[in-house]
Amino acid sequence: MDNGRLLARESGQDGIAPAKLIPPMLARFMDGDRAFAKARRLGVSAHEQSRE
Template structure:
């Protein structure tokens, strides 16, 4: 059997945020297959599909050059400062 290097590694045990999504059945089947392959590669045992989605999205966003550029540009832009009490100008 040929063992390919998967893009995801061990899935960290992190506190999740509940999110409900609907996926096409084909994507769910692929997630199940990916979870099985990842489990074999990392020795974790099968990884359930719901635990794959977060790391996959994180990996996708981390490797999206256009998104990284937008984040850099957006973080460099000055952010409006909230007005402090009594700083309003009256004319």
Template sequence: MSKLKLGPIADEKPVKVQVELPATLHQDLVDYGDLLGREQGQSAIEPAKLIVPMLLRFIATDRGFARARRGSTLNN
């Protein structure tokens, strides 16, 4: 089985955000949630629960963002 970038999904206190997704992206999230659930021996993970960990991972691994953040006042 493939090794996906996301691990277990943390359950944290949410902040409500509404977003519209293209149908193709939604289907990709459905497929990803199915694969991730199977990889972890669980049922499929719903797309809404994937978005936050994916964004966190993206931001955490974006070197350009990290450099810009260190060199500016963004984190103040």
């Protein structure tokens, strides 16, 4: 898995299990998701915001 090799190289490790990649990938996605960030700032769920 390319993501695992890249992250391992950046962190100086030999390899990273795919399961350990999920949390940082999800965090990066949520940080970059404008609707999620707006909902978090407003204190509403993404589901409530999508109905607006």
